[in-house]
Amino acid sequence: xxxxxxxxxxxxxxxxxxxxxxxxxxxxxxxxxxxxxxxxxxxxxxxxxxxxxxxxxxxxxxxxxxxxxxxxxxxxxxxxxxxxxxxxxxxxxxxxxxxxxxxxxxxxxxxxxxxxxxxxxxxxxxxxxxxxxxxxxxxxxxxxxxxxxxxxxxxxxxxxxxxxxxxxxxxxxxxxxxxxxxxxxxxxxxxxxxxxxxxxxxxxxxxxxxxxxxxxxxxxxxxxxxxxxxxxxxxxxxxxxxxxxxxxxxxxxxxxxxxxxxxxxxxxxxxxxxxxxxxxxxxxxxxxxxxxxxxxxxxxxxxxxxxxxxxxxxxxxxxxxx
Numbered sequence: 001x002x003x004x005x006x007x008x009x010x011x012x013x014x015x016x017x018x019x020x021x022x023x024x025x026x027x028x029x030x031x032x033x034x035x036x037x038x039x040x041x042x043x044x045x046x047x048x049x050x051x052x053x054x055x056x057x058x059x060x061x062x063x064x065x066x067x068x069x070x071x072x073x074x075x076x077x078x079x080x081x082x083x084x085x086x087x088x089x090x091x092x093x094x095x096x097x098x099x100x101x102x103x104x105x106x107x108x109x110x111x112x113x114x115x116x117x118x119x120x121x122x123x124x125x126x127x128x129x130x131x132x133x134x135x136x137x138x139x140x141x142x143x144x145x146x147x148x149x150x151x152x153x154x155x156x157x158x159x160x161x162x163x164x165x166x167x168x169x170x171x172x173x174x175x176x177x178x179x180x181x182x183x184x185x186x187x188x189x190x191x192x193x194x195x196x197x198x199x200x201x202x203x204x205x206x207x208x209x210x211x212x213x214x215x216x217x218x219x220x221x222x223x224x225x226x227x228x229x230x231x232x233x234x235x236x237x238x239x240x241x242x243x244x245x246x247x248x249x250x251x252x253x254x255x256x257x258x259x260x261x262x263x264x265x266x267x268x269x270x271x272x273x274x275x276x277x278x279x280x281x282x283x284x285x286x287x288x289x290x291x292x293x294x295x296x297x298x299x300x301x302x303x304x305x306x307x308x309x310x311x312x313x314x315x316x317x318x319x320x321x322x
Contacts, residue, residue, distance in 0.1 A: 001080075001083065001084040001088055001089065001090060001091060002015055002089065002090040002091075003080060003090070003091055003093065004090060004091070004092045004093070005093050005095075006092070006093070006094055006095060007054075007092060007094050007112050007116040007117070008116065009092075010090075010092045010116055010117055011115065011116035011117070011118075014118065015050065015052065015089075015090045015092075016049075016050055016052040016089075016090055016092070016117050016118065016119060017049075017117070017118030017119075018047070018048075018049040018050075018118060018119075018120050019044050019047075019049035019050040019051060019052060019089070019117075019118075019119060019120060019121075020039075020040040020041075020043035020044040020047070020049060020050075020051050020052075020119065020120060020121040020122070020123060021040060021051075021052050021053065021054050021092075021113070021117055021119045021121070021122050021123070022036040022037050022039070022040040022051075022052070022053045022054070022122075022123040022124070023053070023054045023055075023122055023123070023124050023128065024036065024053075024054075024055065024124065024125060024128065025055060025056060025059055025060065025166075026053060026055050026079060026083070027059065027072055027073050027074055027079070027166045028073035028074050028166045028169050028184075028185055029074060029079060029082035029083060029086065029185075030073075030164050030165075030166065030169060030184050030185050030186070031157050031159055031164045031184060031185070031186050032125065032154075032156065032157040032163075032164040032165065034086060034186065035154050035157050036123050036124070036125060036154050037051075037053065037083070037086045037087075037088060038086075039123045039152055039154055040052070040053070040088075040121075040123045040152075041086075041087055041088070043120075043121045043123070043150075043152065044089075044121075047120055047121070049120060050089040050090060051087070051088050051089050051090075052088055052089055052090040052091060052092065052117075053083055053088055053090075053091045053092070054091075054092045054094060054112075054117070055079070055091065055092070055093055055094070056093070056094050056095075056096040057076050057093050057094070057095060057096060058096060059072060059096075060096050060101065063096055063097060063098060063101060064098075064101060070166075070167070070170055071170065071217045072217060073166055073169055073170060073173075073185075073189070073217055075192070075215070075216065076093065077192070078190070078192060080093075092117070094112075101132060102132050103131055103132060104131050104132060104133065105130045105131025105132075105133050105135040105139065105140065105143065106131070106143060107131070108130050108131045109130075109140070109143040109144055109147060109149075110143075110147060113144070113147070113149060114147040114148075114149060119149055120148075120149065120150065121149065121150040121151075121152060122144065122149060122150070122151055122152070123152040123153075123154060124137065124140075124151070124152070124153060124154070125153070125154055125156075126153055126154065126155055126156055128140075128153075137151070137153055159183050159184055160180075160183055162184065164184045165184075168184060169181050169184050169185060169189070170217070172184070173189055173217060173218075173219045173220070174219070174220055175220055176219050176220030176221075176222050176289050176292075177289070178219050178224060178286040178287070178288065178289055179287075179288055179289070181219075182287075187285075188227065188285040188286055188287050189217075189219070189285070189286050190216075190283050190284060190285035190286070191212070191214045191216025191217065191218060191265070191283070191284055192214060192216055192281065192282070192283050193212045193213045193214030193215070193216065193281075193282055193283075193284075194212075194213050194214075194279055194280065194281055194282060195210045195211060195212065195213070195230070195277040195278055195279065195280045195282050196211050196212070196213035196278070197211065197278055207268045207303075207306050207307075207310070208268065208272070209250075209266040209267060209268050210228070210230065210266065210267050210268075210269060210277050210282060211264060211265075211266045212249075212264075212265040212266065212267060212282055212284055214265065214284075218251050218263070218265055219251060219286055219289070220251070221251055221252035221253070221263065221292070221293045222250075222251060222252065222289055222290070222291060222292050222293050223248060223249070223250050223251075223289070223290045223291050223292075223293065223309050224248070224249045224250075224251065224286045224287070224288065224289055224290060225246075225247075225248060225286075225287045225288040225290060225312070225313035225316045225317055226246070226247050226248065226249040226267055226284050226285060226286055226287060226313075227244065227245070227246055227247075227284075227285045227287060227317065228244070228245045228246070228247050228249075228267050228269055228282065228283065228284050228285070229242040229243070229244050229245075229282070229283040229285075230242060230243055230245065230269070230277060230280055230281070230282045230283075231243050231277070231280045231281065232281060242281070242283070245269040245270055245271060245272055246269075246270045246271075246313065246314065246317040247267050247268050247269040247270050247313065248267070248268050248290070248306075248309050248310050248313040249265055249266065249267040249268075249284055249286070250265070250266055250293065251263065251264075251265045251293070252264070252293035253293070254266075254293075265284065267282075267284055268306070268310065270310070270313075270314065287316065287317060288313075288316050290309050290312055290313060291309070
């Protein structure tokens with residue numbers, strides 16, 4: 001998949017001229033977003049063109065309402081990886097700042113969609129708005145038609161009786177409902193980071209852990225069954241050569257052994273060979289919540305609970321179970 005870091009770069013490359021483009025923030029690349037991408041692919045292939053997406057970085061809310069901006073489900077590198085997996089030919093990542101936010105909708109259509117992209121068709125969600133006027137689809141359609149660009153509007157996608165949205169996924173994650181979030185994402189939620197040094201208490205308890213340094217969106221405090229990818233060579237579309245492990249991960253403040261109150265994530269990897277992982281890239285996918293985080297009266301009680309958590313995680317992660 002070709003990654004273009006601005007509309008200007010896309011114009012110079014002509015990467016999507018005559019093609020179909022899905023437009024949106026696409027945070028999470030969830031089932032609703034995948035419906036947009038699938039339709040763009042259908043239109044592009046039918047017309048003999050390329051399929052792409054136009055997205056924005058940073059998330060517009062971080063520019064327009066920074067104090068209220070939501071945490072991202074998928075930071076840009078992970079979003080690009082997921083978009084590549086959806087089969088797109090190209091993605092345009094347009095830098096978003098206050099200057100770009102002031103773009104009139106007529107310029108967005110004429111200069112950006114018709115001019116820079118040369119799109120033959122654009123695909124948007126039912127609640128899409130454009131330009132500083134926040135023009136809705138009813139106003140956008142005629143502007144596109146005047147430029148010979150077809151507009152496809154994808155209806156809301158529902159799963160399990162819920163309309164799929166990035167907002168609902170964030171809500172589920174912040175409640176610890178990782179299985180519900182996975183239904184809307186069509187995959188377990190994951191975070192990327194690097195292995196950092198911890199206090200080494202897990203090893204003393206008989207359960208060595210990889211401490212995850214991440215800016216990703218962690219689920220609510222608790223203990224989770226996880227799938228972990230560690231090591232490899234990081235790149236713009238993910239890490240290659242990474243080793244995969246099942247495991248158990250604690251997200252929280254470790255109230256039995258820590259006093260500083262910092263929320264951290266540490267994962268115990270099943271079948272790990274014990275080599276030094278400090279500085280290695282790591283991805284933790286949260287498959288199921290095992291329990292809430294709680295304080296134990298002794299280290300022996302904590303050790304027994306970790307063993308029970310690990311046994312339960314092995315059951316949930318066994319082949320054929322999930």
